Structures are given as C-alpha cells and as structure tokens.
Amino acid sequence: MAPIIQVFGFSVQAGPLAALIGFVAGLSFAARLARWRDVDGAAIHDAGFYGALAGLLAARFGYVVAHWSAYASEPLSALMPSLTALWPWTGWPVGLAVAGWMLWRKGMARAEVLDVLAPGVLLGAIGMAAADFLNGDSLGLPTTLPWGVALWGVVRHPVPLYEIAALVIIAGSAVVSVRRPLPAGAVALGALAAYAMARVAVDGFRADGALLAGLRVSQLAGVGVSAVALWLLSEVLATSVPAHRNPTHFIEAESHADNSQ
Amino acid sequence: MAVQWLRRLALAAVVLGGLWTWISRPEAHQVGVADAPAPRVGVPAPDFTLPALRDAQLIRLSDLRGRIVVLNFWATWCPPCRVEMPALHHVQHSIPDVVVVGVNQQESVERVDRFMREQALDFPIALDVQGEVNRLYRVRALPTTFFIDRAGVIRDIVYGGPLTKALIESKVSALR
Numbered sequence: 001m002a003p004i005i006q007v008f009g010f011s012v013q014a015g016p017l018a019a020l021i022g023f024v025a026g027l028s029f030a031a032r033l034a035r036w037r038d039v040d041g042a043a044i045h046d047a048g049f050y051g052a053l054a055g056l057l058a059a060r061f062g063y064v065v066a067h068w069s070a071y072a073s074e075p076l077s078a079l080m081p082s083l084t085a086l087w088p089w090t091g092w093p094v095g096l097a098v099a100g101w102m103l104w105r106k107g108m109a110r111a112e113v114l115d116v117l118a119p120g121v122l123l124g125a126i127g128m129a130a131a132d133f134l135n136g137d138s139l140g141l142p143t144t145l146p147w148g149v150a151l152w153g154v155v156r157h158p159v160p161l162y163e164i165a166a167l168v169i170i171a172g173s174a175v176v177s178v179r180r181p182l183p184a185g186a187v188a189l190g191a192l193a194a195y196a197m198a199r200v201a202v203d204g205f206r207a208d209g210a211l212l213a214g215l216r217v218s219q220l221a222g223v224g225v226s227a228v229a230l231w232l233l234s235e236v237l238a239t240s241v242p243a244h245r246n247p248t249h250f251i252e253a254e255s256h257a258d259n260s261q
Numbered sequence: 262m263a264v265q266w267l268r269r270l271a272l273a274a275v276v277l278g279g280l281w282t283w284i285s286r287p288e289a290h291q292v293g294v295a296d297a298p299a300p301r302v303g304v305p306a307p308d309f310t311l312p313a314l315r316d317a318q319l320i321r322l323s324d325l326r327g328r329i330v331v332l333n334f335w336a337t338w339c340p341p342c343r344v345e346m347p348a349l350h351h352v353q354h355s356i357p358d359v360v361v362v363g364v365n366q367q368e369s370v371e372r373v374d375r376f377m378r379e380q381a382l383d384f385p386i387a388l389d390v391q392g393e394v395n396r397l398y399r400v401r402a403l404p405t406t407f408f409i410d411r412a413g414v415i416r417d418i419v420y421g422g423p424l425t426k427a428l429i430e431s432k433v434s435a436l437r
Contacts, residue, residue, distance in 0.1 A: 004401035004420060011402035013420050067431035077425035084419045085428055136301055141287070152299040193274070200278045204285030215286050223278035230271035238264045 005134075015131035016083050022127010023052065030120030036179050037112045044116065047102040055095020062090030111185035115178055118191040122171035125195075126164055133160035139207040157205040166198035183240030186233060193229035196222040300398040302418060306332070306409045309394045311364070311387035314373055320362060320387040323413065329359045329436045330409040331429065334395065336366040337376045339403040344423035346382055352429045353384040358411075359433055360385065366403065367392050410436045 005014045027048040034041030063085045064071050064078040071078050103109055132138040140149075140157030148155040170191055177187045200222035203209065210217040298307040310321040322330070333349055335342035346363075353361040361384040365373050373386060389395055398407070406424060408417040417432050 011421065063431070067427075067434060070430035070434055071427040074425065074427050077427040080425055080428075082419075082428060084417065085431065152297060152301070152304075154297075197274060197278065200281060204281055207287065211287070215282055219278070219282040219285070223275060223282060226274040226278060227271045230267050230274060234264045234267035234271065237267065 013083065014134040015137075018130040018134055019124075019127050022124045022130065023048075025127070026120035026122070026124035028120075029123050030117050033119060033175065033178050034116045037116050039110075039112055039116050040106060040108065043103065043106045043108055044113070047099040050102060051095045051099025054098040055091045056086070058094035059086035059088060059091025062087030111188065114185060114188035115182075118188045119171050119174040119178065122167050122174060122191060122195070126167045126171070129160045129163040129167065133158065133164075138163075140205050141207045143205075156207065159202060159206050162202045162205065163198070166202060167195070170194045170198065183236050185236050186240075189229050189233040189236060193226045193233060196226035196229060200226065300407070300415065300418075302415055304415065305413050306330075306407060306415045307397050309387075309397060311389055311394060314365070314370065314377065314386035314388060320385055322362075322409075325360050325362070326413050327411050329411060329433055330407075331359065331361045331433065332364065332398075332407040332409060333361065334364045334366060334389075334398065334400045334403055334405045336368055336403055337372060338368075341422035342404040343376075343380075345404060345425075346380055348424055348426040348429055350380075350382045350384055351426050352433065356430065356433060358437075362387055364389050364394055366395055366400075408432045408436060 004011050005017075006012070027045060030048070031041035031045040034044055060078070060081075066087055100109070103113060129138075136151055138159045139151065140159040142148075142154050143157050144155070145157070147158065149158040149161075150156075173194070174187055174191045177190065200219045203216055203218045203222070206216065206218075212220060298305045300307060306322060308321070308323045310319050312318075313320045322332075331349065331352065333342075333345075335346070337343065349361045349363065352359060363384060363386045365386055365388055367390060368388075370388065373388065377383070377386065387394070398405070402420055404422040404424070406419045406422070406429075407415050408419075410416050416436055419428075419432070
C-alpha cells in the first residue's frame with residue numbers, strides 16, 4: 001500500500017494518479033478501436049475529455065454549494081483545486097450528460113459506440129482497482145494463502161488484484177470481439193455480463209461493503225445484472241441477421257457472379 | 262444455437278451466482294476485522310501520547326474522544342504547512358467542540374516555539390520528536406490532515422496542502 005509516491009522529487013497521490021492513467025489510457029484505447037466499427041474515434045475522445053472536465057467542475061461546484069456556509073466568508077477559495085473537495089452526486093451525472101450530449105450531437109448515440117467504449121471502460125476500471133490497491137481500500141478477508149497481502153497488520157486476500165486479473169481477461173476478450181462482425185451492442189452486453197459475474201466471484205473475498213440480510217449487496221446486484229445482460233445479449237443475437245446470412249449479401253454475391261459471366 | 266446457450270448461461274448465472282453469494286457470505290466475526298485502529302477512513306484512529314509544546318503536559322488522542330479532532334502533521338520547513346497554519350488557528354477558535362492538534366515532525370522545541378510565537382498561533386502542538394506517530398499514521402508527505410469524529414473514527418484524510426479555512430470548515434461541518 002502506497003497512498004503517496006515520490007515522482008521526480010514531488011509527492012503524488014498514487015490512487016488518483018492510477019485512476020487518471022486508467023481514464024486516459026481507456027479513452028485513448030476506445031478512440032483507437034473506433035475504426036474497427038466505423039465510428040468516429042476523435043468524437044469519442046472529445047466526448048470523454050469534455051465530459052470529464054465538465055464532471056470535475058460540476059463536482060467542485062456541487063461541493064461548494066453543499067458547504068456554502070463554509071465558503072461564504074471566503075468564496076475565492078472555491079477556485080482552489082482540491083481532489084478531496086468534490087461532490088460525486090453532481091459530478092457523475094453532469095459528466096455523463098455532457099459526454100452523451102456530445103455523442104448524440106454527432107449522431108453517435110448508437111450501440112456500436114458502446115461496443116467500442118467497452119474495452120476502454122474496462123481499462124479505466126483497471127486503473128480504479130489499482131487506485132484501490134495503492135490506497136489500501138477494498139479490504140479482503142484474512143487468508144493464509146501464499147499470495148495474501150499484509151494490510152493493516154493482517155494478511156488478507158488482495159481483492160483489487162483479483163479484480164484487475166478478471167478485468168484484464170474481460171478487456172482482452174472485448175478487444176478481440178470488437179474486431180469480429182458481431183451485432184451492434186453484443187460486445188458491450190457481453191463485457192457487462194462478464195464484469196458483473198467477475199464481481200460476484202471476487203467480492204466473495206471482501207471484508208467490507210454493504211450487507212443486505214447477511215449477503216453482500218454488490219454480489220446480489222452482480223447476479224441480477226449478469227442475468228439481465230446475458231438475456232439481452234441473447235435477444236440481440238436472436239433478432240440480428242449475421243453477415244453471412246444476410247439476404248442482401250446473397251443478392252450482391254449473385255449479381256456479382258452474373259456480371260462476371 | 263448461441264441464443265439458447267446464452268439463455269441457459271443467464272439461468273446458470275442466477276443459480277451459481279446466488280449459490281456463491283450465499284456460500285461466501287461473511288460471518289459475523291469477519292465483518293469486524295476491518296475495525297482495528299489504522300490510519301484509514303472509516304476505522305478508529307490509532308491512539309498516541311506525545312508531549313505538548315507548552316504547559317509541560319501530554320497530549321493523548323483518546324482523551325479528546327467526544328470532540329471533533331483535526332490532526333495535522335506538519336513541520337516549519339514545509340511551505341504549505343506554514344501557509345495553512347492561520348486557517349487551522351481560525352478553526353480552533355471559531356468552531357466549538359473542535360480541537361486542532363498539530364503534530365510537529367521531529368523538530369526542536371525552540372524552533373517550533375519560535376515559529377508559533379512569530380505567527381501568533383496558539384492551538385495545541387504535539388512534539389513527535391522520534392517520528393513514532395508519523396510511522397504509526399504512515400505519513401508520507403507533509404502536510405497530511407486527518408479529520409476524526411466524536412467517536413474517534415477517521416472520516417477523511419487530506420494529503421497535501423495548503424488547506425483553506427473554507428475547506429477545513431466544510432470537512433468539520435460534515436462531522437457535526
């Protein structure tokens with residue numbers, strides 16, 4: 001666990017740095033994958049960047065408004081950037097709304113975009129899991145297994161590392177899938193189902209998190225999300241026409257054969 | 262074919278996922294394992310006793326239970342620490358039931374006392390001459406500030422600075 005690391009003589013918070021690297025890498029990766037699905041990669045990049053910027057500003061504004069009694073006497077201090085003075089309840093909705101609006105404006109509110117974004121989002125999640133590990137968050141249950149990690153005086157399951165391993169496999173599979181001629185939305189739904197199942201498996205080793213009737217809420221949610229995502233995936237596959245069975249494909253092939261004769 | 266297979270997989274996800282959720286449910290004694298004192302959010306702050314700068318007294322963290330504690334690790338050679346000192350002083354004197362404790366890092370009594378007098382600061386200062394509380398709280402950078410609630414549980418940690426008066430007040434108001 002190393003919440004603070006030294007970079008060129010400067011003390012840097014490792015958790016936010018890992019999350020930032022994950023976000024930038026994920027966004028760049030999604031933009032690069034876009035060409036495989038005939039999607040505008042530059043538009044994805046812009047939507048992600050401006051969405052994040054708007055989200056940060058909204059999170060800061062929300063924090064100041066929520067604590068206005070403290071900021072009223074020195075309102076200029078609201079302009080000082082602080083990673084610990086952000087309000088996620090305004091940041092996430094505004095960030096997602098701005099990114100979504102930018103994609104919609106470019107006519108990119110399509111399932112193919114979600115397919116392209118899926119590996120990038122998973123890459124970002126790897127950054128978040130790395131941030132959890134470096135911060136010493138996401139405590140695991142005590143273990144005697146040789147790969148246990150000493151955290152706060154107890155050897156525990158390294159839950160964020162399990163999550164990273166699962167995310168690497170899912171992200172790799174999603175990258176391979178994006179390049180295949182699958183129906184629009186199939187990659188995103190497959191990645192969502194796989195991630196939800198991974199959370200059900202991995203969170204079984206967690207020592208923290210909310211409980212409902214003695215069961216972990218995250219696992220219960222994961223079971224529901226994976227089942228719904230798999231069902232929707234089956235519907236997408238059932239209603240889509242694969243490329244090699246597309247009637248127009250045969251018509252084009254036949255006309256091409258006629259022309260060649 | 263793939264459609265049928267996926268629908269069976271959805272059913273299997275519910276059955277097997279539900280089964281694993283039940284099997285891996287935490288036992289009552291496992292839920293509390295994360296509650297041992299540690300310098301992290303959501304668990305009790307590690308207790309310590311250090312000599313105070315003035316009055317030849319000791320500062321014991323557990324004696325401050327029942328009040329909100331702002332525990333600030335600092336040193337006179339640290340520029341952002343020096344900048345945020347007046348804000349900490351203001352909070353100590355303007356908000357009732359809040360105690361600001363500055364834990365000075367391995368400096369001489371004379372040096373710390375001179376700095377406090379020059380700046381006209383008078384909130385409690387604990388002298389961590391050996392750096393033992395620094396190690397206990399795993400402080401890797403100065404300043405680092407812990408916000409501790411009335412029950413002695415760490416509710417927020419701010420790495421770096423300088424903290425503004427408004428930021429400290431907002432963190433404290435969340436604990437009131």
